[in-house]
Amino acid sequence: MAPSPTPLTVRTSVLPDDDPRRTAPLLELLPDEAPLSWVRDGAGLVGWGCAARLTTSGPERFAAADEWWHALCAAADVRDEVRLPGSGPVAFTSFAFADRPGDSVVVVPEVVVGCRDGVRWITTVGDPARRPARPVREPGAVRYEPGAVSAADYRRSVAEAVRILEPAGAGDPDGVRKVVLAHDLLATAAEPLDARYLLRNLAARYPGCWTFAVDGLVGATPELLLERTGRHVRSRVLAGTSWPRPGVGADELASGLLASVKDLSEHAFAAESLAAELRPFCAALSVPEHPEVLRLRNVLHLASHITGELHEHAADNGVAALLRLAAAVHPSAAVGGTPTPAAVRLIERLEAMDRGRYSGPVGWVDGAGNGELGIALRCAQLETADGATGGRRARLFAGCGIVAGSDPDAEVLEAAAKLRPIRDALADD
Numbered sequence: 001m002a003p004s005p006t007p008l009t010v011r012t013s014v015l016p017d018d019d020p021r022r023t024a025p026l027l028e029l030l031p032d033e034a035p036l037s038w039v040r041d042g043a044g045l046v047g048w049g050c051a052a053r054l055t056t057s058g059p060e061r062f063a064a065a066d067e068w069w070h071a072l073c074a075a076a077d078v079r080d081e082v083r084l085p086g087s088g089p090v091a092f093t094s095f096a097f098a099d100r101p102g103d104s105v106v107v108v109p110e111v112v113v114g115c116r117d118g119v120r121w122i123t124t125v126g127d128p129a130r131r132p133a134r135p136v137r138e139p140g141a142v143r144y145e146p147g148a149v150s151a152a153d154y155r156r157s158v159a160e161a162v163r164i165l166e167p168a169g170a171g172d173p174d175g176v177r178k179v180v181l182a183h184d185l186l187a188t189a190a191e192p193l194d195a196r197y198l199l200r201n202l203a204a205r206y207p208g209c210w211t212f213a214v215d216g217l218v219g220a221t222p223e224l225l226l227e228r229t230g231r232h233v234r235s236r237v238l239a240g241t242s243w244p245r246p247g248v249g250a251d252e253l254a255s256g257l258l259a260s261v262k263d264l265s266e267h268a269f270a271a272e273s274l275a276a277e278l279r280p281f282c283a284a285l286s287v288p289e290h291p292e293v294l295r296l297r298n299v300l301h302l303a304s305h306i307t308g309e310l311h312e313h314a315a316d317n318g319v320a321a322l323l324r325l326a327a328a329v330h331p332s333a334a335v336g337g338t339p340t341p342a343a344v345r346l347i348e349r350l351e352a353m354d355r356g357r358y359s360g361p362v363g364w365v366d367g368a369g370n371g372e373l374g375i376a377l378r379c380a381q382l383e384t385a386d387g388a389t390g391g392r393r394a395r396l397f398a399g400c401g402i403v404a405g406s407d408p409d410a411e412v413l414e415a416a417a418k419l420r421p422i423r424d425a426l427a428d429d
Ligand SMILES: C=C(O[C@@H]1C=C(C(=O)O)C=C[C@H]1O)C(=O)O
Pocket: 180, 182, 223, 238, 239, 240, 241, 266, 301, 334, 335, 359, 377, 378, 397, 398, 399, 400, 401, 402, 418
């Protein structure tokens, strides 16, 4: 049962010209204590402090979060002179991948600074405490060791999946055709980890990705699960991956990916599952016939941009609030598999680790039910010391979509390429 909300006083105003926060890069405004971020190409939202917080779990976690957030906003005293998506009341959210185990969190910051369409604003909730702007700390040397699932265990589980999965165009129509398996890696730094160090390095190297931090989960994801702005919804589905190899040019990698039957089938599962779950909410939905290639520093992905217009009644009565839509589309076949329930059971059996909030929806939601949720990929969970960040350990995750034609050795290399963004961001450079 969600706790009963205490009324919040929410004030949003445009930052005046002479305020240094108007021009400083968003990430540079963050204090070291529990920073919150959703930034892409320099725009987005950063937040800090905690005016309200919900921890929830289980299959109803999205509904519980939506109900709590809706009640909090309905009771709030709001003055918003900006009136853009992300102004007024805002919560940062990060959901567990699995129904069980794992906690999901919704955090309402005391301060949010937002930037959108060239407008910079600040939102305060209550009377925020001043936080000292301590300099960003470097992690020093970082040591790695296997996590709950080593690379060797991962290879074995992929090989087992390849044996079990139904081949394309044949086999049992109800059998699992795609499953996404992951493994983890533990990093221990010489110095306490400062999320801001990771955020800045990630944003510098992956500006087109969404650089996020919520409750110690820090990363830069290229995958947008769902964005809702009024009646408009949008998703960037990724599945099918290639990575740089010596002697192979970027164009060759891209054309190889577009011609790979295995990657195209992996991709089709992901794009179709997202579209199928979203369709009942939409008056119009546009799904590209063929994916395109998204080029990042560490990998290339097949990408589909799906857009839709929500039914007017769905948009108006709250059934299509972003957190409700998230319940419908998560887990897509980009991080679960096809068909979803059987694939999720196979993940429990073969992967057998607690993913926590890795590969769950992460992002923000505003008081009107708008917002952006990415899939928490290319990320690390920072260990918390005494309930606050500042520990020296982090758990990194990466996974790959497996189909009957997958090669276990290649999937180990692909997962290693997906760990690069965080490993590079942790490097003491
Ligand atoms: C699971 C991850 O990535 C997902 C799997 C992909 C694939 O298998 O090709 C591509 C992008 C993501 O949807 C990850 O980065 O950990």
